[in-house]
Amino acid sequence: MDTFTAETRSRIMSRIRSKDTKPELAVRRMLHGMGYRFRLHRKDLRGKPDIVLPKYRTAIFVHGCFWHSHSCMKGRRPASNAEFWNDKFSRNKRRDAANLKALRAAGWQCLVLWECHIRDSESLHRKLATALPKRHI
Numbered sequence: 566m567d568t569f570t571a572e573t574r575s576r577i578m579s580r581i582r583s584k585d586t587k588p589e590l591a592v593r594r595m596l597h598g599m600g601y602r603f604r605l606h607r608k609d610l611r612g613k614p615d616i617v618l619p620k621y622r623t624a625i626f627v628h629g630c631f632w633h634s635h636s637c638m639k640g641r642r643p644a645s646n647a648e649f650w651n652d653k654f655s656r657n658k659r660r661d662a663a664n665l666k667a668l669r670a671a672g673w674q675c676l677v678l679w680e681c682h683i684r685d686s687e688s689l690h691r692k693l694a695t696a697l698p699k700r701h702i
């Protein structure tokens with residue numbers, strides 16, 4: 566039997582899957598190494614972006630391939646309980662799109678980084694360097 570209330574359980578689950586994940590830490594390390602300053606999980610911004618660079622008005626979302634239905638292998642939907650998952654993933658996808666649209670409308674540059682792409686640190690570096698102005702240290 567589950568010893569947590571549904572609400573607590575759902576809070577725990579959402580923390581597990583959305584905060585301080587390994588890919589997110591990799592992006593933070595890379596940004597830090599490039600000399601950028603950033604804030605984390607700004608609740609006052611639509612969609613609570615994982616990483617925010619206020620100075621460059623840039624919001625970064627680190628998406629897990631499974632939960633955000635990436636078009637890669639890891640983003641494949643489970644075969645059982647198809648209806649439940651389709652429904653859930655469609656909602657996630659719609660919410661992601663609405664969040665990006667709202668942030669962009671408010672003048673934010675949004676960067677979506679996929680878990681499976683982050684492993685390639687060279688390409689990650691290139692993506693960040695392209696999106697962000699050069700730092701003059």
Ligand SMILES: [Zn+2]
Pocket residue numbers: 630635636637638639640679680681682
């Ligand atoms: Zn992926």
